[in-house]
Amino acid sequence: MPTKTKAKSLPDGQLDHHAINEFKDVPIRATIEENKKIMEELFKDSSDIVLREFDIENGPKAMLCYVDGMVTTSAVDDALKALMILEGNAFSIDRITEQTLPVTQASKIQFYKELLTNLLSGDSVLFVDEQDTAVCLGLRGGIRRSVSEPETETVVRGPREGFNEHLRTNTSLLRSKIKSPRLKLKSFVIGTETNTNVVLAYMAGIVNPKLLEEAEKRISRIHIDGVLESGYIEEFIQDQGYSPFPQVQTTERPDTVAAGLLEGRIAIMVDGTPFALLAPFGFWQWLQASEDYYERFMATTLLRWLRLGSLFVALLAPAIYIAVSTFHPEMIPTNLLLSIAASREAIPFPAVVEALIMELSFEALREAGVRLPKIVGQAVSILGALVVGQAAVQAGIVSAAMVIVVSMTGIASFTLPRYNAAIAIRMLRFPIMILASIFGLLGIIIGVMVVVGHLAKLTTFGIPYLAPVTPVDMSDMKDVMVRAPWWKMKKRPKYMGTSNVRRQRPEPEQ
Template sequence: MAFFLRGFTKIANRPPKQPRQQPSPGSSNAGSPEAACPAEEPCDASLAERTGWLKTQLAHCSDVVYHTFTAGTNTPCLLVYIQGSVDRNDLQQSVLKVILGDSFVQGAEHLAGNLFDRKMIPADRQKTLLTMTDALQDILEGSAVLLLDQEPRMMSFGLSSYIKRQIDEPNSETVIRGPREAFVESIQDNLSLLRKRLRTHNFKCVEQIIGTKTRTRVITVYMEDVCSPALVDEVARRLADIEIDSVMGSSYLEEFIEDNPYSPFPQLQYTERPDVVAAALLEGRITIIVEGTPIAIIAPTTLFMMMQSAEDYYQRFWAGSWIRWIRYVFLFVSLLLPSFYIAITTFHPETIPERMLITIASSREVVPFSAFVEALIMEVFFEALREAATRIPKSVGQAVSIIGALIIGTAAVQAGIASAAMVIIVSLTGIASFIIPHYDLGLSFRLLRFPIMILAGGFGLVGIACAMILIYIHLTELKSFGIPYLSPVVPMVPKDMKDIFVRAPWWTMITRPKFTSSRNLNRQKPNGRKWENPAEEGD
């Protein structure tokens, strides 16, 4: 009760609110400069006021440089930039040296005319700014902004020199005979790598800015004469709907633009190889390049596209086809081998040959767990070992993964925690998962392996069959930007099957895939080996 009495006393002793003063019609400041200008920007063209506004906005930013000097007939000037993001040598030679030279030593009006009208400064990427908000944004993006006293216009010089990594070999998509160039974090360098491979005017790139805080450049790349206009519009529409404060990498955009974000299967293809992107563009697909990341996004994609590797196309066709078949076989091994072991040893031992059954039974004699629990423990251990090998330094990562698997696997068998057969099963499963060329797809099958193991432990082979039926139904319904995920197998397109389960010779793949390209289907003339028949070549 005392608490409520104290509250009522405070309310009673509170001074009454003063009524809000309504502006009279005669005292309205609607026509004053202060009312016409935004409240957050200075309306006066004086250099002192604009400098104060910039220092207020960039308070506690010790890396911002305010360089004041006079030019012309003692006209005060201010050059603002962020230290480390602007090439100071280029700034000195291209901007300051020219402004302070003989051609600019004239009246203030000539100084502004030379700068804004005649553009006598030879610096690249210069543009005129009219608002302080634009000037602030250019400074934050790595440009140098020049302000003159009593001149509302400002000049921005794009002299950014952010530290960047040199072009190096790809880490996750290595090849034996192909090129050894990979994307880097610089979006301009990445575009240059693509321009070097696609020297045509049909190569188009459209830029968007995403991220209210990071202002990240996102560039959509496509071939105008091959890609469907509907696909270009759809990608642009999905990207335009993204409202987020930061975009630190291409993976930020994936969950916003993919068709089914709840599917375990990736619906966008990731790559760090420019040659893979160039080949995808020539098939009518679109690539999204994000500033600050070396990984590009390719859309649309299918399950079979992510089972292909760049190495397939740099080897002879029979070698590429053989390697591709090995991938498909071990794809099912990585997904189903532990589940088959659980189902057969638990529910269907009669399907195992007698000698093998005796060997497995004798090895499991001292194991206190069921086959399902044993497989679950070993699979979780292998996943933890794989993650540890990824996080520790590269110099010891491979050694830790190999030695750790050997030592702990042997110790588990000797301690009776797992059987020798289970160690072999888990090892084969892990090796099979490494054969899948795309990491995201391999991760999807690694995740699906556990629910299939649960069904196998509860229902045997029937549980595995039910799991495969559910996965197949999901894959047939899944789409990537409107393209069926199992194209061109479901629905069947026989002409596009030349580059699915086998890699046909180059001279037989005359047309582009119809499910990705609706324009300019012919990629080469038919009968590319005319030289074998001189009579036909003469005709």
């Protein structure tokens, strides 16, 4: 295996550089000429890197470096003005950092790794002649998307603000929800080329120390050239990579992340994406929406039962239709059986082929609706569902009963609040349909047993995926298939192993 060489200045003036981490031992040079030469070589053919040389009044030459489009131009102008006019005061690097610059964040740096990391994150860097220390100025700016309502997790009642692509905006939204010094935001930098900022959020005094230690260990083990979205992190930290079931929750909502942290979970936020990760994430979180905790508990409980029933419909409805119509027609009432037989009389395909044609067409229409512009996406979905479905029935390709079953399946899959969980159900629907076409209801039972067995064996950060139902804990059943009123949920879930299990203060004795 070839060994990596640390970045260094070679005799011929060329810089042997590979990644920012390899600049950790490269000191900042004491002359403007050397630093300018290094920067020009590093950012050759990079038109967005600005190197602005100027003279400090009553002082040496200086050079300000920044990435055009990632700084606030007015703040850069103010900083340059303050440096060019020192009002006759004696120059010193400490005075520049502590008094002269009109910048709230200014720090001294001595090595190129820290310099490059800050520069490419949007900070400005000041070099001063005859100084082997540079000054990092927090002048980040540029055009960023404003805080808006989450598009994938809309609610009738609840906060309407969602994360955006700016990490510090996201951490500030979270901090505004939890105004406590217990909220900790631990930083990581992942990606040898992208150097993406990643934040691990948790509540000190609540989170299970073992869970926190495991999360830090899994994040620290990630060695990749780039991280462009939180999905990169998700695949690295999940317990079982080959499982179709999500083991990490994704969300755009600060209130959802805050609620998870207060239950003892950990959150991971990645710069450049509005989707945060929450872990652990078990099966029963599939049925929970953020709105469940803002509406009255009786309505929420009803909705959870509806979602649970819809989950089984989305998974099993086509398979049950195939099994009953092919192997067990005696289970169908006579009038309904005659109606189904009449509608299938001219259909040249068996029921399983009908179902596959309709399901694949529905999935294609759903994908097309997502990829097309919003203006035409909805029109395409309606056109496909109404016109194509009706035309397929009239052409004798599929039966009307199959169109109804597939439509019910599609509607049921949309009731699940978690998009990544709905994808797992959509994938498992097809092998269960194949089993039903071969073995009838026995095939469905086999498929369901395999799925349940896999769920029972699955873990999420070491916690059973089906907890608290398996292993059963009656004290934690207040927020599973039913949602107890808030005044009844006095403790956090025990299966999380939180350091502080009590959510509400005990009532004072009379």
